[in-house]
Amino acid sequence: MVHRKTFAAAVASVCTATALYAVGVSSAHAKTFKWASATDVPTWDVHSQNNAFGNGVHAYVYESLFYYDSKFQVQPVLATGSQQINPTQLRITLRKGVKFHDGADFTADDVVFSLNRAMEKTSNYGVYTQGIDRVVKVDDHTVDIYTKGPNPVLLRQLTELRMMDKQWAEKHKSTTPMDIKSREENHAHRHANGTGPFILKSWEQDVRAVLTRNPNWWGKMDSNVTEILYTPIKAEATRVAALLSGEVDLLLDPSPADLPRLRNSPDLKVIDGVEYRTIFLGLDQFRDELPNSNVKGKNPLKDVKVRKALYQAIDINAIQKNTMRGLSQPTGTLVAPMVNGWTKKVHARHPYDVAGAKKLLADAGYPSGFEVDFACPNNRYVNDEEICQAITAMWARIGVKAKLRTLPTSTYFPMIQRYEASIYMLGWGVPTFDALYSLQSLLRSVGAQGDGNYNVGRYSNPRMDALVERIKKEADLTTRNQLIEQALQLSHDDVAYLPLHDPVIPWAMKKNIQLVHRADNRIDIRYVKVN
Structure with a gap:
């Protein structure tokens, strides 16, 4: 996490960064990671409902131009770097060769579309687009973001603005975000087409989500997980029973009353940290x-x-x-x-x-x-x-x-x-x-x-x-x-x-699970290993 005094320096250091996103060596052994918590992703429309839990899971499937590493330093993802041309113009260069899950190329057109979509009236992500005046395509792999004035946190805002395929959204009549205040669904609510390391195979709301490793993902990560099974389990006793029985590998939200028993189990471990919430x-x-x-x-x-x-x-x-x-x-x-x-x-x-x-x-x-x-x-x-x-x-x-x-x-x-x-x-x-x-x-x-x-x-x-x-x-x-x-x-x-x-926030898990505890209470799949 970034200390207050070094905050500006941390943001500025990213402007010329070109480091690869979460580079690591993956294990050759395929593993399924099964986890649970009380809640579920409210929607797969990534510009509809600004829900912290949903945003964390969306990151498995959809990527942003920048994202945090394990120490909450901003790193390029679908971007390769950025340059502050003047106080109100930020130029972003895009990663080449990236494809969406349906095989379409990721280009500047998708960035312009996605950021404009996040600024629509039905979007709940305006807090991340605040200060943006317009987004302009320079060429297929370069965009300029013009702001209404200096914006010292723009790169950090961009970490939560995920990129959608413009053509896919147009094809499926999902060019505007689903309005969470209404009960009308769009195609993007239950379907996903990102560039990320995992593909949404199936999702039955409040029942289960199944995600599989994207074989064509552009990056590398320090994880051997090839399949994710997520199960929302509302009842506390049922969640704990699922962990104790081995039905799930990890609980995001064990109840405080159950923690002594979980901490004393020879097969489990609990790791804690203060949340940023x-x-x-x-x-x-x-x-x-x-x-x-x-x-x-x-x-x-x-x-x-x-x-x-x-x-x-x-x-x-x-x-x-x-x-x-x-x-x-x-x-x-x-x-x-x-x-x-x-x-x-x-x-x-x-x-x-x-x-x-x-x-x-x-x-x-x-x-x-x-x-x-x-x-x-x-x-x-x-x-x-x-x-x-x-x-x-x-x-x-x-x-x-x-x-x-x-x-x-x-x-x-x-x-x-x-x-x-x-x-x-x-x-x-x-x-x-x-x-x-x-x-x-x-x-x-x-x-x-x-x-x-x-x-x-x-x-x-x-x-x-x-x-x-x-x-x-x-x-x-x-x-x-x-x-x-x-x-x-x-x-x-x-x-x-x-x-x-x-x-x-305590996370309870089997002892064979390795991961990084995060203050944002997100299971960062890039660092999960099932031994």
Whole structure:
């Protein structure tokens, strides 16, 4: 991961890089890698739903111009390098001889198409295209990206923008991303045609995905895996039983309660690390009246006193100890410590204070509390449903009657993006390892090119918007980090969200599995070996 002080240098070092992507020597022995977690890929349309788990699995099949190595340094992939022609023009040279899984050549036309597709209104990837003005083909293997101003994190944004075959998309009427707010599917939702090391052989949503090694892949990787079998298993006990019985090789998300048994098994091992994700609660600060609430004619969540009361009623240390069993680091901000822009100052939480929370509610005009809708996923984050159940009980102590409803990932995220939740849980990782990604997605007023794309509580503050706009274009690292701290502090003061914790993520696996644990909670297939 990149330290804040070396962030700019790390980005700049890539501009002339030409190193091969994940070069290594593969074993001659074919191996099947079977793994499981609670959730599934929401779609195979790589510009539709910006879901961290899905993005990680998409990388097996679809590739981007740049991607991270095992130490989160940006490396060329479908690009061979880049050159900053001037502050608003980046020239990218493309790898020659690359083919899509259907045999079509990868060219500059596909890059222009893919980046423009990611900027469509139905795309959920505008946060990665922010600042891009236009993309121009120079020749078959060169493109220029013109930006609206200096963009210090453009290469990091490009790591999540995967390349599609323009002709394939046109043939299958998938030139625009599937709209996740609707229930209409396109061909790209269930089918894939990338350039990556694995081919999607079959996918039955919420049941199983089968991927096979691409024999015509241009690269090399330090892995002997030739087939991937991924199985989403919602029930915790069933997931653990599958690992213990040998049905799967790895669990991405073992429950904290099962970890002692898994750690003590002679056939298994568990490796841990802090995730780059922050878990928090969002609140509807837009509607004039909340649905399914006993408060009529106004929205209590618009009042900062109410938001702060809900915050201070949460005993985060109890959640860390009892619900997460130590597998979390309580936080007061929206980014994890390894993200550029994090500081100890913004990390400080509002104190847990039940009496103070009751007084805040009374001062806001709700001495007896109120009823409110509370939505949570039940198969996305570690102990997500249990965390929400604990918070519901904590809020009851101050008179707030949260009507908890839990949903599976496949229906939960489209629901909250339709603005159908009053209070909701969200976990936000930072693929760029820069706080702008969170500030723009979560705190910027809803707008174009990724602004507020997951600000589903529709928080809006003109001062915050101005700070985010400055951060987008500020080239001086010291000034830029000062602006980031101001924005995160403003979020804290406004109680724009209720931060909870940064998870500590354990992976449980058979002892014959070798891989690299990643802060982004992705199983990077390039480094997986089955011995």
